[in-house]
Amino acid sequence: MVSSLLADRQIEVGQAETSPNAIPLQSESSFSRQLSCQIWTLDGGIVGQSGGAPDVQLTDRVSEGYSQSVVNGEPWRVYTLINKELGVRVMVGDSLGVRHRLVWDVLEGLLLPGALALPILGAILWLSVAKGMAPLERLAFALRGRAPDDLSAIPDGVSPPEIESVRQALNTLFSRVAAARNIERDFTTYAAHELKTPLAGLRTQTQILRLSDDPKIRKNALDALERSVDRTDRMVRQLLELSFVEKSELAFEDTDLHQLAIELVTDLLPFAKEKSVTLETQRSAENLVRSTNPFLFETALRNIIENAIHASPECGEVLVVLEGNAVSVKDQGPGMSDEELEMMNTRFKRGHEGSPNGSGLGLTIVASAMERLDGRVVFERMKNGGQCVSLHLINGVV
């Protein structure tokens, strides 16, 4: 800028023989006064200087460019420009003291209010967060104070609207856990009761052995004991199966029903042979891959086939027919009475007379498994006598 003033002849180099020209400097802030300018001839005479500039040369540096110097004990940063045409050296100096003060003032202006305000802000934040979290803390306290078997829903008033969704999710969880526990408790009670009758049979027959010397009575009691142990064993297996069915994960996958039926039939053949019953499968031509849970479906089908074999007369035939979304099991047994058909789903139901191994558990397992599969069990009496039980998969189509 100073150099351009010289170039424009606004400052006359020749005029400044005795007193230096005053150079106008734009003053934008209080700090800019500390910006000083001097114009010297190349041989060391002063041409002009700004107000407040020191009397001595700002720098000893003779070449162009930046330099640092100490004038009257004050540090300066100076830029030197040489105009050879006019024969002057222009120096513009910036007092570093002012510069440092400037930095310091900025720091002071920012840090001091900050240092004062931050703790206050922090305290306010801390208080408001604590206040905001208080309902959550109350909820946590209520949950911590619960008895392990208390699965009741959290009442409406305990939680603020902000965590209403948490409360609802917790209540849903509680009700699911409660349902699962009820199933377990029901099952335990049920299992205990269901086992007490065969136990009573075992005990009575054992006491008969103790009471009687009659070989005929003793043999009869021993046979009864053996049958009773077998039956109790089957009952225990079925109880376990029922608990698996009621608790198992419900993952559906594509299942070849025909393959499943064939494997089951192969599995049950020895049992059928024992009773001299023929066991066969029959399928339609269509694709029999359905989306279902193979474990549940197999369990249901196994129980139906087992029941059919039990109900079959000697040398009878059990036929497993696969068609559409249904698997039907047909036997040549006596079939069920209307009342029995009606009472089919009650757990305590035992099969009709003449099926010594008929425990109502088998059909309970079937009903429970099919219910979980969203399927249906249909019991029908066939025209020529015999029972037909069908498992229908409602949404099984892949």
Place this chain on the structure above:
Amino acid sequence: MRILIVEDDDILADGLTVGLRLTGFTPDHVATIADARAAIETVDFDGIVLDIMLPDGLGLDLLEEIRSQGVRLPVLLLTSRDRVRDRVRGLDAGADDYLGKPFDLDELSARLRAMLRRRVGRASSILSYNGLSIDTSSLTGRYGDKPISFSKREFAILSALIEHPRHILSRDMLEEKLYGWQEDIESNAVEVHIHKLRTKIGRSYIETVRGLGYRLAEEETKPSPSD
């Protein structure tokens, strides 16, 4: 003593039938409420052993039904539910006693005997008449100082007669006390057992009322055991 067993589990029912026969009862067995109803109408039972869970309904319902019809037959309930609440419900429905499964056969027959005793208003298991006392729990008798043992059928006839000392019991009535349905009745069984009883306790202890049946002789008669 003729007992009706209403139980649908065949092994337990068989155990009860054989076991009660061994302990001196004459048991009959049915598996359903419908059959039990028919049996109670046709046979004069001394008591019923009733299971609660039956294929065609609850034993408690049958119990309430027969009580409402005025049947005062002693009933012992058998059940797998053995909580206080269940027992109270059973007793309130008109049961005389209650036994939870699994039970002891000896306990069952003792309870049955006690139940039957209460029915005829006796406090002990010992029946006495005319110098002869018989113990219904051990099926033994005592005449004076002399112990006498009886077969189960002899005992059944003797106790029926002692329970109704001045009544004439017909041959058919005595036969009914002796045999369940499943048993074959020997044509002259009652006569045979009466004859055996007379050789044990004296010829004149039991009188034959021609054309009607049998009854005990009046108490003044002092028969001698060796008579």
